[in-house]
Amino acid sequence: MTSLSSHDERQAHAAPDDLATTAPLTRRAFLTDGGKTGVAGILASTPIAVPVTAAAESPAGAEPSVEVDLALRVNGTAHALKIDARTTLLDLLRERMALPGTKKGCDHGQCGACTVLVDGRRINSCLALALSHDGAEVTTIEGLARGETLHPMQAAFIKHDGFQCGYCTSGQICSAVGMLREASEGAASHVTTDVRRIGRVQLSDDExxxxxxxxxxxxxxxxxxxxxxxxxxxxxxxxxxQS
Known part of the structure; x- marks a missing residue:
């Protein structure tokens, strides 16, 4: 009877798991086993869907919304209304006052599409709580024209093609109107050459x-x-x- 070599003896007495690790790796085996492993890994890493409960939607201790009184003038018209204290000026204008000319862009104060004038000063209305401007005079793009006569800035934007899609244009125009007021009052910018002698700023293209x-x-x-x-x-x- 032919005796087994030491290598053959080890394989004969090896456990199935040991044989699996020592057997030659073929391309077919790699693709087959790899596919199984990949699917198993995906299934293992996929979170199990958990139904959303009412408690998750309404955390314990959540404060209910509070309604407050607000009075302000928008485009020359006085308004007195009750609003949720968390309402931004942008949402108030668009959703409560039907003034969609003021656009919601980034909603983070970074793009300027929501610019309006509050007491003549330009602000990002997406960052301003409406309540913080109680009693203020708000001017939106809808309030710049006088009847059928466009504001000079509106007419200039049309003349010089200062827009393409137009989404940012209302904010651009309101911002430009507010900026000209700032410059006329002597407000400096980062490119103003001599902040000690400002007066009324001469607006170069850089300015x-x-x-x-x-x-x-x-x-x-x-x-x-x-x-x-x-x-x-x-x-x-x-x-x-001339005056």
Whole structure:
């Protein structure tokens, strides 16, 4: 009787798991076993869906919304209403006052599409609680024109093609109107050369670009925007020199 070699003896007495690890690895075995392992891994890592309970939707101790009184003027019209204290000025204008010209873009104060004028100052309405402007005068893009006569900034944007899709345009125009007021009052910017002698700022293209940098145009209509603001700035300067 032929005797077994030591290698053959080890294989003859090896457990099935040992044989699996010592058997030659073929391409077919690799693909077959690898597929099984991959599926098992995916199933193991997939979270099991847990039904959402009422408790999860309404955490214990959550405070109910509080309604507050608000009075303000919007585009020259007085309003008195009750609102949720958490309502932003942007949502109030769009959803309660049917003024959709003010756009909701990033909703984080980064794009400027929601810019409106509050007491003549430009702000991002998505970051402003409506309640914090109780008693204020709010002007939106709908309130700039006088009847059928466009505001000079609106007309300049049309003349110089200061827009493409138009989504950011209402915020751009309101921001430009507020910016011209800031410049006329001597507010400096990061590119103002001499902040010790400001007075009424002369708006170069660099000044306009810097002061309008908070309003993003994803279509890239910046040359037209700068040209429009420049034209209105020069027009206002000419009027002041004649008065």
């Amino acid at each position: 306009i670009r810097e002061r309008m940098s908070g309003n993003i145009c994803r279509c890239g209509a910046y040359p037209g925007i700068v040209a429009a603001v420049r034209e209105v700035s020069l027009m206002l300067r000419s009027r002041r020199s």
